[in-house]
Amino acid sequence: MGVTSKLGDLGIVTVRLEDTVNWARTRAMWPMLFGLACCAIEMMSTQASVYDLSRFGMELMRPSPRQSDLMIVAGRVTRKMAPVLRQLYDQMPDPKWVISMGDCASCGGVFNNYAIVQGVDEIVPVDVYIAGCPPRPEQLIHGIITLHERVKQERITDWA
Amino acid sequence: MSGLQDSVWAGDIQQLKGLVSERALSGETIVLNMGPQHPSTHGVLRLMLELDGEVVVNCVPDIGYLHTGIEKNMEAKRYEQAITMTDRMDYLNPLGNNLVYCLAIEKIIDLDVPPRAQYLRVLLAELTRINSHLVWLGTHALDIGAMSMFLYCFREREKLLDIFEMVSGQRMMSTYFRPGGLWRDVPEEFEPAVRDFISYFPARIDDYERLLTDNPLWLDRTQGIGFLSAQDAIALGCTGPTLRGSGVNWDIRKAIPYSSYEHFEFDVPLGQHGDVYDRYLIRVEEMRQSLRIVQQAMDNLPGGPVRSNDRKYVPPPRSELGTSMEAVIHHFKLWTEGFRPPEGEVYVRVESPRGELGCYLISDGSPKPWRVHFRTPSLIHLSALPHMAKGYLIADLVGIIGTVDIVLGDADR
Numbered sequence: 001m002g003v004t005s006k007l008g009d010l011g012i013v014t015v016r017l018e019d020t021v022n023w024a025r026t027r028a029m030w031p032m033l034f035g036l037a038c039c040a041i042e043m044m045s046t047q048a049s050v051y052d053l054s055r056f057g058m059e060l061m062r063p064s065p066r067q068s069d070l071m072i073v074a075g076r077v078t079r080k081m082a083p084v085l086r087q088l089y090d091q092m093p094d095p096k097w098v099i100s101m102g103d104c105a106s107c108g109g110v111f112n113n114y115a116i117v118q119g120v121d122e123i124v125p126v127d128v129y130i131a132g133c134p135p136r137p138e139q140l141i142h143g144i145i146t147l148h149e150r151v152k153q154e155r156i157t158d159w160a
Numbered sequence: 161m162s163g164l165q166d167s168v169w170a171g172d173i174q175q176l177k178g179l180v181s182e183r184a185l186s187g188e189t190i191v192l193n194m195g196p197q198h199p200s201t202h203g204v205l206r207l208m209l210e211l212d213g214e215v216v217v218n219c220v221p222d223i224g225y226l227h228t229g230i231e232k233n234m235e236a237k238r239y240e241q242a243i244t245m246t247d248r249m250d251y252l253n254p255l256g257n258n259l260v261y262c263l264a265i266e267k268i269i270d271l272d273v274p275p276r277a278q279y280l281r282v283l284l285a286e287l288t289r290i291n292s293h294l295v296w297l298g299t300h301a302l303d304i305g306a307m308s309m310f311l312y313c314f315r316e317r318e319k320l321l322d323i324f325e326m327v328s329g330q331r332m333m334s335t336y337f338r339p340g341g342l343w344r345d346v347p348e349e350f351e352p353a354v355r356d357f358i359s360y361f362p363a364r365i366d367d368y369e370r371l372l373t374d375n376p377l378w379l380d381r382t383q384g385i386g387f388l389s390a391q392d393a394i395a396l397g398c399t400g401p402t403l404r405g406s407g408v409n410w411d412i413r414k415a416i417p418y419s420s421y422e423h424f425e426f427d428v429p430l431g432q433h434g435d436v437y438d439r440y441l442i443r444v445e446e447m448r449q450s451l452r453i454v455q456q457a458m459d460n461l462p463g464g465p466v467r468s469n470d471r472k473y474v475p476p477p478r479s480e481l482g483t484s485m486e487a488v489i490h491h492f493k494l495w496t497e498g499f500r501p502p503e504g505e506v507y508v509r510v511e512s513p514r515g516e517l518g519c520y521l522i523s524d525g526s527p528k529p530w531r532v533h534f535r536t537p538s539l540i541h542l543s544a545l546p547h548m549a550k551g552y553l554i555a556d557l558v559g560i561i562g563t564v565d566i567v568l569g570d571a572d573r
């Protein structure tokens with residue numbers, strides 16, 4: 001993280017602003033409690049005892065979009081659900097990220113039919129896609145770490 | 161896309177006439193939306209609540225937020241391909257869905273299933289029941305405020321998922337049952353893993369009971385709410401623990417045994433009051449009974465093949481392909497064209513963790529089903545939800561939604 005401390009007992013640590021902000025963002029990225037279908041059950045397993053998402057500062061699932069930073073779209077998005085999902089996304093404060101969990105959310109999965117939105121990226125911008133039907137908790141955690149790596153690359157000039 | 165503006169309801173209250181009481185139209189009671197994104201609606205259930213202060217006067221479920229078109233999609237797939245779709249319907253009971261669909265196919269073509277496959281089906285179906293009840297117990301307790309239950313239940317659930325993964329290669333969507341038997345035999349590690357679970361789990365159920373059954377907070381939140389009388393439960397078409405909670409002794413595993421359930425000894429727990437607490441007790445006891453069935457199935461597991469020998473419907477084992485021309489032809493035909501059951505229609509039912517799960521299948525003699533319909537317990541229980549919720553506080557509604565054990569994938573399909 002590029003932390004350098006001055007010699008002596010001044011008690012001052014100098015860091016780069018964007019590194020600190022990005023570090024803070026990745027350490028407490030609150031996901032929204034938003035389960036849609038089967039993938040949500042695996043998302044719950046990821047939170048629960050064995051896989052323990054709190055290791056990444058993410059055990060606190062917020063049911064309210066206004067308190068969350070990350071939307072994990074866990075499951076198939078139907079045409080009836082799509083406007084709701086977009087509204088929830090719009091209600092989240094910036095900065096916000098979206099993980100598309102599972103085949104259905106990423107591309108429609110096995111359901112190429114009239115009812116399912118063929119990929120949630122048709123309605124919200126997606127940062128990380130996770131394949132699998134359902135993805136294993138390890139895969140979800142890998143997706144989350146990938147997102148964290150991405151957030152760490154963000155530069156102050158892009159914040160705008 | 162201006163999602164916010166689009167989804168603001170611009171209609172007026174008169175449009176709700178007939179759905180809500182007259183008092184709502186005059187503004188005496190208020191109409192409140194709950195869901196589809198809500199922490200305790202178990203997915204994407206949406207309820208329109210009419211409230212008098214904190215008391216629920218009326219509650220109208222709005223479904224379809226997870227309508228996936230599974231039944232329609234199955235018509236476009238060959239019989240064996242469509243099994244993958246059934247897993248994704250009631251996603252807490254994937255093997256039970258496989259089972260009912262395979263039983264329907266087997267009934268329509270009169271296919272035999274070897275005893276070993278039948279026993280393994282029972283064994284895995286019961287493990288799935290425990291699995292589903294664990295998720296139910298964890299989330300139900302979480303809704304009511306007992307966070308630690310969720311963590312305990314999911315810890316045990318991982319052990320079951322390991323077993324499913326061991327036999328089928330997938331944790332949840334296993335597609336392990338096939339028409340005429342199973343995909344393949346269980347691996348060697350299966351028996352030790354199941355035995356391990358059998359010895360491990362009873363103490364865990366006792367733990368749950370110690371945490372909840374006599375806990376005054378739990379009693380306060382569950383006793384005497386969500387009442388459903390036996391007559392109402394029958395009239396509304398309730399099945400499974402929801403019906404048995406009201407004291408009606410109806411379990412399809414006993415009443416119309418399928419897949420050799422008649423060989424197993426188990427009790428059907430019944431409730432007395434028909435409230436949320438009774439249904440909790442029943443499900444916990446059902447886990448014990450399921451474990452009993454698993455134990456018996458494991459002890460008496462017959463040997464022999466796990467797939468029927470009827471080559472017109474069941475592909476030959478891999479080992480035969482190198483030596484028998486006939487096997488190659490059957491294999492080729494089955495994988496390029498599928499099998500053609502005789503024309504006809506059947507209805508079969510099984511006891512899913514939630515109640516009666518039925519499959520209505522119509523065949524027109526082609527390799528694809530002409531129509532598949534599932535009678536799913538969640539949908540039926542959703543219509544019973546307003547009857548249970550009326551007159552209780554809005555805080556109790558959370559417990560009442562939990563007690564009907566709704567799975568929206570099951571209701572909407």
Ligand code: SF4
Nearest residue numbers: 038075102103104133
């Ligand atoms: S990807 Fe698979 S497990 Fe996930 S919601 Fe779709 S069907 Fe269910």
